[in-house]
Ligand SMILES: *[C@@H]1O[C@H](CO)[C@@H](O)[C@H](O)[C@H]1NC(C)=O
Ligand SMILES: *[C@@H]1O[C@H](CO)[C@@H](O)[C@H](O)[C@H]1NC(C)=O
Ligand SMILES: *[C@@H]1O[C@H](CO)[C@@H](O)[C@H](O)[C@H]1NC(C)=O
Ligand SMILES: *[C@@H]1O[C@H](CO)[C@@H](O)[C@H](O)[C@H]1NC(C)=O
């Protein structure tokens with residue numbers, strides 16, 4: 358998850374990790390995550406605040422040194438605030454002044470003891486300084502507390518560190534050193550919530566130093582892990598749209614071969630496999646694997662064993678049980694009775710499990726093998742081309758799509774994907790003509806394909822990729838009419854409306870709400886809506902949306918990411934409240950998550 362946070366700050370810290378080859382793959386993975394519907398910017402909020410701070414930093418161009426040691430914090434001199442008022446000090450003023458002088462003396466004694474590693478004695482001196490200090494000398498008082506906290510930290514008494522730091526922070530909410538110290542102490546006693554809130558605060562106050570981000574990341578991982586571990590097993594049904602679109606990715610899927618399904622239904626209407634198809638029909642998707650298992654175990658020689666294996670593997674994949682899914686696909690691929698179409702399907706789905714597990718190299722290897730095994734099939738080339746587009750190997754992708762079209766000149770997927778890729782080539786080579794030409798050819802399919810959701814998403818994302826929000830919005834308005842009640846289209850339209858004019862927020866909110874009425878467990882819509890809420894400073898609502906996304910998502914990687922987002926957003930919301938921070942309204946993400954959101958794939 359470090360890559361997530363790092364991605365947020367990479368522009369501030371050039372050089373950090375640039376020597377690390379994993380960084381590059383990290384970026385690609387982040388992109389991939391976007392494609393499968395996972396927003397990666399852990400701190401959407403943090404990112405926005407960060408950008409705001411960047412602007413401020415440009416103005417003030419001052420930077421603090423990262424992670425000061427406890428000792429420098431103590432030896433750092435404080436100039437007692439002297440009252441500018443001349444000789445006419447009242448008696449109470451002079452008494453105050455005397456008490457402050459005494460307190461500073463006591464603190465200095467404490468510092469000497471501290472430097473001699475006599476921490477208990479230092480604590481006694483700091484306590485006296487605190488007692489002597491007049492309550493209106495807030496700055497000094499907060500320093501005395503912070504010094505005593507440093508001594509407690511040396512004694513590894515973390516609850517006392519937190520106690521003293523809290524006093525100091527209350528007196529001086531922007532006391533970076535002290536917030537940092539409390540974060541460390543909180544982390545030590547596994548109060549991760551407090552640690553995260555403090556690290557987030559320090560991030561805001563001190564321009565996202567890499568050290569803080571790494572620290573926050575570690576805490577986030579801990580929190581997310583704990584959250585996932587204590588989560589009850591998901592009983593939520595898969596979303597109908599999700600199942601339909603995910604499986605739609607595989608053309609001519611043998612699990613939906615109507616000849617075979619009819620045969621099963623007529624020949625053995627009470628068989629487990631027939632009941633599995635019935636369950637599919639009634640959208641009881643999570644019942645499917647156990648019914649398939651019954652069919653597979655029923656008799657070794659069940660003529661439909663392969664069909665049941667493929668169906669079970671497909672639903673394991675959708676449910677995030679990747680290991681089980683891969684085993685089923687292996688079994689189909691190894692079976693000499695499997696048809697070529699079945700094998701291709703199992704190989705492509707096995708590659709897909711790799712992608713879901715973020716193993717891009719593994720998936721690429723699978724596609725290479727699949728093409729080698731089935732040189733005359735169109736599908737494997739389209740799938741590999743899509744992955745290549747995503748990895749920005751545009752010319753290799755181009756070859757794959759061209760070859761796919763040689764094999765099957767009327768394959769629409771191959772055509773769309775080739776056009777998306779061509780536009781990307783034009784963009785990369787800075788040839789606007791080429792981009793326009795691709796977009797123009799894409800539009801030519803409009804009349805014949807306007808009811809095809811795949812086309813709608815591909816065309817829209819192609820415009821968004823090329824920063825043509827106006828055109829994307831124009832088409833989205835049309836598509837929403839042609840394909841009403843599609844949650845993703847509604848959410849995309851909402852996003853586009855905001856991107857073109859932030860004052861569209863009321864309409865956008867309505868669209869998101871409507872999309873969730875249609876499909877309340879649609880992860881894609883939930884996470885897009887959450888980002889919208891973050892942009893509007895509504896962190897609690899955003900966090901609630903992530904909570905809902907967690908309820909309906911599968912797969913540990915994704916769950917970890919959502920849980921991390923959930924905690925990051927809540928902590929940042931609290932940190933911002935603490936500092937009374939606010940970033941200007943609007944939708945400051947011209948190059949934000951939206952344009953690369955789908956990368957032309959779904
Ligand atoms: C920390 O100090 C307090 C006060 O002296 C003491 O009561 C407590 O037991 C200490 N805790 C630890 C963990 O040493
Ligand atoms: C959300 O709905 C869209 C259809 O609008 C579908 O493509 C997508 O797979 C759904 N996502 C989830 C996670 O349910
Ligand atoms: C469906 O299955 C039948 C019987 O196995 C086969 O002949 C046919 O080609 C398949 N149809 C498709 C579209 O794959
Ligand atoms: C599924 O539903 C459709 C209509 O909704 C029906 O025609 C078909 O027979 C059903 N299939 C099964 C397996 O029940």
Ligand SMILES: *[C@@H]1O[C@H](CO)[C@@H](O)[C@H](O)[C@H]1NC(C)=O
Pocket residue numbers: 684687688691
């Ligand atoms: C399938 O075959 C490969 C190699 O022939 C083997 O490594 C693998 O274990 C087999 N898998 C299954 C599930 O039989």
Ligand SMILES: *[C@@H]1O[C@H](CO)[C@@H](O)[C@H](O)[C@H]1NC(C)=O
Pocket residue numbers: 692693694
């Ligand atoms: C292939 O099918 C035949 C006939 O249905 C069957 O006898 C044989 O056991 C099957 N082979 C495998 C590996 O399942």
